[in-house]
Amino acid sequence: MDIMVGENILSLDEMQEIARLATRKALKGYSRPNLSFENLVLGIYHDKECGRFELYIAGEQPEDAIVISEATVNRKTGEVSVKVFLPKKPEAGNPPA
Numbered sequence: 610m611d612i613m614v615g616e617n618i619l620s621l622d623e624m625q626e627i628a629r630l631a632t633r634k635a636l637k638g639y640s641r642p643n644l645s646f647e648n649l650v651l652g653i654y655h656d657k658e659c660g661r662f663e664l665y666i667a668g669e670q671p672e673d674a675i676v677i678s679e680a681t682v683n684r685k686t687g688e689v690s691v692k693v694f695l696p697k698k699p700e701a702g703n704p705p706a
Contacts, residue, residue, distance in 0.1 A: 618657075618684040618685055619660075619682065619684050619685075619687060621653070621655060621660060623687075624655070624659075624660035624662075624682040624684065624687075625653070625660070625662060627680075627682050627687055627689050628660065628662040628680035628681075628682050628689060628691075629662075631680055631689040631691050632662070632664065632678050632680045632691050634691075635678065635680075635691040635693050636677075636678065636693060636695075638693075638697060638698060639693050639695040639696065639697055639698060640695060640696050640697070640698050640699075641695075642666075642675070642677070642695060644666055644675065645666075646666065648666050648667040648668075649664070649665075649666055649667075650664075650665055650666070650667045650674075651663070651664055652664075652665060655684075657684065658683070658684060658685075659681050659682055659683050659684055660681070660682045660684065661679060661680070661681050661682075662679070662680045662681075662682070663676060663678070663679045664676075664677045664678045664679075665677055676694050677693070677694060677695060678691060678692060678693045678694065678695075679691070679692045679694075680692075
């Protein structure tokens with residue numbers, strides 16, 4: 610585990626596992642995009658405060674990427690928040706618009 614000025618903080622691997630589990634749970638309520646997952650990429654960005662894990666499908670150009678989700682993990686507390694950029698699954702009995 611990394612140590613920072615006498616304080617324990619989460620390692621990149623620990624944050625990635627927290628993000629993976631939270632993202633998997635968050636994605637259950639969303640429709641799977643009708644896209645090829647051949648170019649699925651996990652972008653990882655971190656600093657002293659948090660780790661950010663962005664799941665996206667790469668395009669030919671960076672601006673063509675399709676972002677699926679973004680999880681942010683606090684390095685000190687392990688608190689995680691997930692944003693999902695997909696349409697929600699239609700509720701039972703309510704057909705999609």
